[in-house]
Amino acid sequence: MAERIGRIVAVGASNLTRGFHTIVAAARSTWGPDVEVLAALGHGRSYGGPSTFLVRGLPGILQSGLWRELESHPPAPTRALVTDVGNDIMYGHPPGRILEWVDECVARLRQFTPDVVVTGLPHAAVAGLPPGRYLLFRSVFFPRCRLTLDQTMRIGAEVDEGLRAIASRRGAAFFRLKPEWYGLDPIHIRPRMWRDAWQEILCGEHAPASARSSTRREAVRLYCLQPERASYLGRERRTPQRGIPLRRGGRVWLY
Numbered sequence: 001m002a003e004r005i006g007r008i009v010a011v012g013a014s015n016l017t018r019g020f021h022t023i024v025a026a027a028r029s030t031w032g033p034d035v036e037v038l039a040a041l042g043h044g045r046s047y048g049g050p051s052t053f054l055v056r057g058l059p060g061i062l063q064s065g066l067w068r069e070l071e072s073h074p075p076a077p078t079r080a081l082v083t084d085v086g087n088d089i090m091y092g093h094p095p096g097r098i099l100e101w102v103d104e105c106v107a108r109l110r111q112f113t114p115d116v117v118v119t120g121l122p123h124a125a126v127a128g129l130p131p132g133r134y135l136l137f138r139s140v141f142f143p144r145c146r147l148t149l150d151q152t153m154r155i156g157a158e159v160d161e162g163l164r165a166i167a168s169r170r171g172a173a174f175f176r177l178k179p180e181w182y183g184l185d186p187i188h189i190r191p192r193m194w195r196d197a198w199q200e201i202l203c204g205e206h207a208p209a210s211a212r213s214s215t216r217r218e219a220v221r222l223y224c225l226q227p228e229r230a231s232y233l234g235r236e237r238r239t240p241q242r243g244i245p246l247r248r249g250g251r252v253w254l255y
Helices: 014-019 021-031 068-074 097-110 122-128 129-140 147-168 189-208 216-224
Strands: 006-009 036-040 051-053 057-058 080-083 116-119 174-175 229-232 235-238 250-253
Touching: 006 021, 006 068, 014 021, 021 036, 021 097, 021 189, 021 216, 080 097, 080 189, 097 116, 116 147, 122 147, 122 216, 129 147, 129 174, 174 250
Parallel strands: 006 036, 006 080, 036 250, 080 116, 116 174
Antiparallel strands: 051 057, 057 229, 229 235
16 A cells, blocks of 8 residues: 655656656556645756746746745645756756755755655666767757767766765665666657656556556646746746646646
């Protein structure tokens, strides 16, 4: 019998955004329809600085309203997930600064729950990348980045080891991502692997064998939800977060 979890707190970037509906569905299947899900996510999200994806800008995860929201909620059994750290490498932030940001994030989460999962980087998937494909990937997702594949691998290994150390020091679980979850794109989990991957990352040994998936309608709705604070072409938009109820159960807050 899985220990009852009433709240999921997830922070990350594009993988979390793309697979968010599977996280909601896995949490609901494992811990019941009343689970709350609070997340700070978004394509290209940075842990400690502002980021831009196409015309949309977001504050860093540490600067988001997530922390204020958590302080306003009554205590509940909570599992927290820290993932998608690699963007800050491609933005040119030094490893020490990236790890400071993640360490601060884990420390804050530990104020609300001892149950924190930190994922590593998809190091093995990137390692097998031909230089030409790496250049294409870098040009598409991080056009301002000038890191070579060798530099990215070296910094990635340092950050990955630092994430493991943070998890150990902070009493969090460390989850090594599986190379088979990735395909031609070395940093995004393949869509057909979303359910299996996120169930294993989030639920571990308690993952239900036949978890119900989100409906396509719910998946689209969750993907299109607006976070509390974002900017579009430099113009800020604020969307109050009151906990959006879902038809199949659960409530969602986005930051």
